[in-house]
Amino acid sequence: MTARKEVTSRCAGREVTANQQRSSDHLIHGLSVDRYRQIYGAVLQPSVLSALSSSKPTDYVCGVLELKRRLWEALSRPQLQERLMEDGRVEVTEMFDLT
Structure with missing residues (x-):
């Protein structure tokens, strides 16, 4: 039997299941794509990458x-x-440390 993964993201009291219909909102770790890009760009600054x-x-x-x-x-x-899960599905929950 093949297990199907259902991804649930919990962040700041918000829960989003990947199988739910969303109005074309794509989330990466519970963040909008634009917000994720901002964080990613701040962490991976060009000067750091060139030194690396x-x-x-x-x-x-x-x-x-x-x-x-x-x-x-x-x-x-x-x-x-x-x-x-009892029906063979695997529930994957993404949790965040918000402290």
């Missing part, structure tokens, strides 16, 4: 991990939790 591209391989890996950590924190530390 000229670094040694070991420094590059550390730099990428640092950028991923910064983005994760800027997005309120999203985490996914999976729960197997």
Whole structure:
């Protein structure tokens, strides 16, 4: 049996299920695409990326991990939790640390 994933995003008291009909609103980690781009651009500034591209391989890996950590924190530390439903579906809930 193949499990179907239903994604639910919970952020600041708002819950959105991916299977729900939305009026063409696309969300990334509970944020509008424009807001996500703003955060992403603030974390991945061109100066940081240019310094990263000229670094040694070991420094590059550390730099990428640092950028991923910064983005994760800027997005309120999203985490996914999976729960197997009785009917075989897998419910995936995205949770955020809003403290």
